[in-house]
Amino acid sequence: MKPIDEILPTAPVIHVSPSPHLVQTASSTRRMMVDVLIALVPVVAMSLFVFRGYALFQLAVCLGGCLLAELVFVKMRGRPSTLKDGSAIVTGIILAMSLPGTAPWYVGTIAAFVAIGIGKIIFGGMGMNLFNPAMVGRAFVMISFAGALAASGFEDVRSAVDAISQATPMNAYKINGVVTPLTHLFWGTTNGSLGETSALACLLGGLYLVIRRTASWEIPAGLIAAVLVLGGVADLAGPADGWTVLHHILGGSLLFGAFFIATDPVTSPLTPTGKFIFGAGTGMLIMVLRLFSGYPEGVMFAVLFMNALTPLINRWSIPTPFGGK
Amino acid sequence: MGLKLEDYTGSGTFAHGIHPPGHKNLSQDEPVRVMPTPDTVVLSLHQNIGGPCEPLVKPRQTVAWGEIIGKGTSFVSTTLHASVPGIVQRPVRMTLANGRHMDTLPIKTEGEIPSGRGLWDEIFGGNWPVTGLDAYEPARISLAINEGGLVGLGGAAFPTHVKIAPSDKKPIHTLIVNGCECEPYLTSDYRLMVEAPWPIITGALLAGRSVGAKRIVIGVEDNKAPAIAALKRAAEGTGIKVAVVKTKYPQGSEKHLIQAVIKRQVPLGGLPSDVGVAMSNVGTMAAVARAVIYKKPLTHRVISVTGGGIVNPSNVLAPIGVSFGALVDFCGGLTPDAARMIAGGPMMGFAFSNPGTPVTKGTSGLTVMTRDEVKAGEETACIRCGKCVDVCPMNLVPTKIAMASRHQDIALSRRYNIMACFECGSCAYTCPAHIPLVQLIRAGKARVAVADRS
Numbered sequence: 001m002k003p004i005d006e007i008l009p010t011a012p013v014i015h016v017s018p019s020p021h022l023v024q025t026a027s028s029t030r031r032m033m034v035d036v037l038i039a040l041v042p043v044v045a046m047s048l049f050v051f052r053g054y055a056l057f058q059l060a061v062c063l064g065g066c067l068l069a070e071l072v073f074v075k076m077r078g079r080p081s082t083l084k085d086g087s088a089i090v091t092g093i094i095l096a097m098s099l100p101g102t103a104p105w106y107v108g109t110i111a112a113f114v115a116i117g118i119g120k121i122i123f124g125g126m127g128m129n130l131f132n133p134a135m136v137g138r139a140f141v142m143i144s145f146a147g148a149l150a151a152s153g154f155e156d157v158r159s160a161v162d163a164i165s166q167a168t169p170m171n172a173y174k175i176n177g178v179v180t181p182l183t184h185l186f187w188g189t190t191n192g193s194l195g196e197t198s199a200l201a202c203l204l205g206g207l208y209l210v211i212r213r214t215a216s217w218e219i220p221a222g223l224i225a226a227v228l229v230l231g232g233v234a235d236l237a238g239p240a241d242g243w244t245v246l247h248h249i250l251g252g253s254l255l256f257g258a259f260f261i262a263t264d265p266v267t268s269p270l271t272p273t274g275k276f277i278f279g280a281g282t283g284m285l286i287m288v289l290r291l292f293s294g295y296p297e298g299v300m301f302a303v304l305f306m307n308a309l310t311p312l313i314n315r316w317s318i319p320t321p322f323g324g325k
Numbered sequence: 326m327g328l329k330l331e332d333y334t335g336s337g338t339f340a341h342g343i344h345p346p347g348h349k350n351l352s353q354d355e356p357v358r359v360m361p362t363p364d365t366v367v368l369s370l371h372q373n374i375g376g377p378c379e380p381l382v383k384p385r386q387t388v389a390w391g392e393i394i395g396k397g398t399s400f401v402s403t404t405l406h407a408s409v410p411g412i413v414q415r416p417v418r419m420t421l422a423n424g425r426h427m428d429t430l431p432i433k434t435e436g437e438i439p440s441g442r443g444l445w446d447e448i449f450g451g452n453w454p455v456t457g458l459d460a461y462e463p464a465r466i467s468l469a470i471n472e473g474g475l476v477g478l479g480g481a482a483f484p485t486h487v488k489i490a491p492s493d494k495k496p497i498h499t500l501i502v503n504g505c506e507c508e509p510y511l512t513s514d515y516r517l518m519v520e521a522p523w524p525i526i527t528g529a530l531l532a533g534r535s536v537g538a539k540r541i542v543i544g545v546e547d548n549k550a551p552a553i554a555a556l557k558r559a560a561e562g563t564g565i566k567v568a569v570v571k572t573k574y575p576q577g578s579e580k581h582l583i584q585a586v587i588k589r590q591v592p593l594g595g596l597p598s599d600v601g602v603a604m605s606n607v608g609t610m611a612a613v614a615r616a617v618i619y620k621k622p623l624t625h626r627v628i629s630v631t632g633g634g635i636v637n638p639s640n641v642l643a644p645i646g647v648s649f650g651a652l653v654d655f656c657g658g659l660t661p662d663a664a665r666m667i668a669g670g671p672m673m674g675f676a677f678s679n680p681g682t683p684v685t686k687g688t689s690g691l692t693v694m695t696r697d698e699v700k701a702g703e704e705t706a707c708i709r710c711g712k713c714v715d716v717c718p719m720n721l722v723p724t725k726i727a728m729a730s731r732h733q734d735i736a737l738s739r740r741y742n743i744m745a746c747f748e749c750g751s752c753a754y755t756c757p758a759h760i761p762l763v764q765l766i767r768a769g770k771a772r773v774a775v776a777d778r779s
Contacts (some may be wrong), residue, residue: 012634012663014678017701018764020750021671021694022345022509027712027757029705085705127706127758216711265710270722275711314725321745322340322719323580323590 029126033086035214036260039205040093043256046201047097047194050163054101055194059093061105065112066092073121087126091115094260095134097195098253098300100154102164103141107148111137131307132267135300142300151175151296154191168192170252170296179242185250195260196253206259215263218272222279223258223286224249230287238291254286257299267307274310274317281313282306334588338571339581341718343751345509345574345672347548352631352638353512357520359444359642360655364434366409366646367419367683368394369427373476374483375401380430384415390438391622394430397471403484404474408624408644410436421685422649422668422677429683432646445642448625449521453614455563458530463491466535466617473616474623474686479503479514479577479606480669482687485613488603489535495598500538501586502529504545504552504607505570505577508670511690513627514607516640518545518552521611522559528610529565531617536603541565543607544582548572574672575749579604581718593745608689623686630656634663634693643684649691650680664696672750702759713752713762719745723752727762730769735776738769746770 047055070088074081082088095115099108115137123129142149151171156164166172168191169180184190188198195202209215231245248254253261262268262282269278282302289298371377378395388394388407395405407413414431421427439447471486502525506514518525525543533541543560545553547569556567570576570585580591582604589600597604605613608626615621624644631638636657643652649666653659667674668682671692713723722741729738746766753762 010661012659012661013696014663015665015699016676016678017665017699018761018767019667019671019673019675019748020753020763021665021667021674021676021692021699022750022754023702023759024345024754025702027755028702028759029708029757032708032710032757125706127708213712265708268709270709270711270724271714272711318722318741319714319720321593321721321742322584323593323595324742324745325592 030084030086032214033090035209035212036090037086037093039209039214040097040260042201042204043097043195043198043260044093046188046198050188050197051101051194052161054161054164058099058101058103058108058194059096061108062096062099062112063089063092065109066095066116069113069116070121073117074125077121079125082126085126088116091120091133094195095137097256098134098138098193098261100149100192101194102154102156103148107141107145110144111141114140127266129266130310131304132261132264135261135304138300139304163189163191163197166191173243173247174296177241179247180251182246182250185247193253196256199250199255202255202259206255209259209263215259216272216275218275219263219268219279220258222276223262223283226280226283227254227287230284234287234291248287248290252290252297253299257282257286257303261299262303262306267310269310269313269317271314271317271319273319274313277313277317278306278310281309335568335584335586336588337569337585338573339576339584339718341716341720341751342573342575342581343716343754345754348510348632349512349515349548351510351633352629352640353515355516355639357445357516357627357640357642359441360647360652361440362409362434362438362644363647363651365414365431366434366644367417367429367431367648368405368408368646369419369421369429369683369685370395370405371425371427372405372482372645372686373403374481375399377402377427378405380416382413382430384413386413387411387435388413388432390436391624397484401484401487403471403476403486404622406474406622406624407432408646409434410438419681419683420677420679422675422682422688424675444625448615448642449524449611453523453527454618455527455530458527458534461531461534461617463535463537466531467491469617469620470613473612473621475609475612475616476686477606478608478612478626478687478689480673480687480689482685485605485609488605489532489613491535491537492598496601497536497538497598497603498540498601499587499603500529500533500536500541501582501602501604502541502543502607502610503577503579503582503604504543504549504556505582506549507546507572507574507577508672508674509574510631510692511629511670512631513629513640513689515549515552517608517611517627518549519555522555524611524614525556525607526559526563526565527618528612528614530563532603532605532610532613538603542568542586544568544570544586546570546572546576574751575718578718578747578749593742626686626688628652628684628688629690629692631690632693633695633698634660634665636660645686646683648681648683649677652684652691653680653693659693660695662695662697663693665694665699667692667694672754673748704760705758707758707760710757712755712757716751716755718749718751719747721745723762723766724760726769727760727765730765730772733772735773738773743769743773
């Protein structure tokens, strides 16, 4: 016999349930994931345009790795498959976009398994993880395969793809003091991790996320504001070597991080105030790492550090209720 | 957007809230139809917030229409009247739509009362004075309201004489009459404002006089233009103003309407009188006018019978105590795909399954939703997107409170101000993970209340 809901109604069947009885159906967790995928289109397209086969290869490795890891780990927990919710696809693409196209296959695969396994499933699956899964995976391979993600890992002078034969803008500046023109950073015709090179693509996708309210505007706003302030101070205090606050914003993975990584709802605070604090904290840490650490870039560590602070920020930013003091 | 109303500081809206589909078109253009007197009515001895009634009649006793059959047992309680003439039956215990088991007095109809247009004219027609009301002493107004058995007809059913009583301790400067009707589907207040604005105005003047209010404002959402026009016409020369507020749920919440009109926040756990405001629903005002001027009790009310599961959605003038089933039959019955009967609107109403359940004084509508409309989304994990925070009109963090309730963590739910929640349902409506936030919070509130008592 078919379940009652599938039989064509011939007589009323009255159910009871607690209020509210009206639920909006337009938004669901899945729909939010689809929004992120739509927002990633310009970023992925730009990476394919700039890095060609390298981008395709890394996408295939990371996507395949994440989906397989999700399938295997969820099965090991004896839970129903969660592939349909789309979160593994989002993690896979963001992970691929945060790696250099030149990284060998095992780097992407290991990053994917760590991202899903240790970044997410071990905490109890979607919604339970403390840290951004893609960043957990990336941090793991960055430390384990230092060569693949260090300056030399990005470059291959013999490559037929123009971008790959150059140093990344962040490394060129950190090591040799070479300043990449802003127009190159804006359009994205430079070397770097796959998704980070084009500021334009990140802005387009990011704006879509913010307008759809899938990502909260407070996080990128706080992040960029903090970078503007600290970068401005660094401009005034530091040497006039041509690397300005605008280079800080358009260069590296700052915009990709601001719109696609820091905005991961699971690992960021709940309230608008908390979100702004989270964004501003991430921005400040990025600048501290960029200006004072040995690394040319700091988005990944900054986001992971602020992820760890998120439960505390939630605690500090309990809003005053309507009518409360 | 301001209120365009001199002396009023509110912006016409409040922070957060949601815009659910209204579905008011189902019944908003249906003039109120008078239901023929049913064969029996079942009057719950507990119709209101506060104390129940004590029956004053015996089984097999004959009662007249409007005769007192129960009297209030405490100050926050009120009188109960026979809503039809007839013979009192043996008391029975019934489950009301809100799930409470209550002793009820059934009355078997015997005798005639006006029907059709005659009944409408008897209740809302006639002469509604707007001058010469000085003759009614404030104390007598509140007494007449208590004798009339009035409770708030907007849904909460708080005894009106308590709200409208003159008080020296908390002086009232503004009476706000609530005509927002922000619940989706419901149109009973709307029809009353359009078809009978005069008793509302007279009632508001009397209630304003009773509480000593210096000004009287009627708050109506801006999607009810004909009601606004009708009220403005009826209020001409009386000094009563109509405040057009933004259409947004839950605009009809007492605290949020006060915020929208005079920009004052009722303190947590406080009452409107803490900010010098008395508030009552438009239907209640019409009943006040009738109780004070004609000494007639509350025996009938306008009820919206609507939703996709009703064959002919209508607005019905029916006696208190009529069964929901009789209302459904009067409106053409249920459609084959009807799936949920709700006393009230879909956001805060109570679902029930027994068609014999009686209407109480606070029943503003019967919403019947269809199978497709109530299909529950599958619950998934909270991804902490914060959309519930963005819509909560009380500025709470619903997901945190709900999770604290789920894990029975009373201290955590208190830290997140669980008791400030009034269960409007905006969070659960919005949640993309379809988590039953309100249900969890409701359970948590009960647990906190128990902990407070011990």
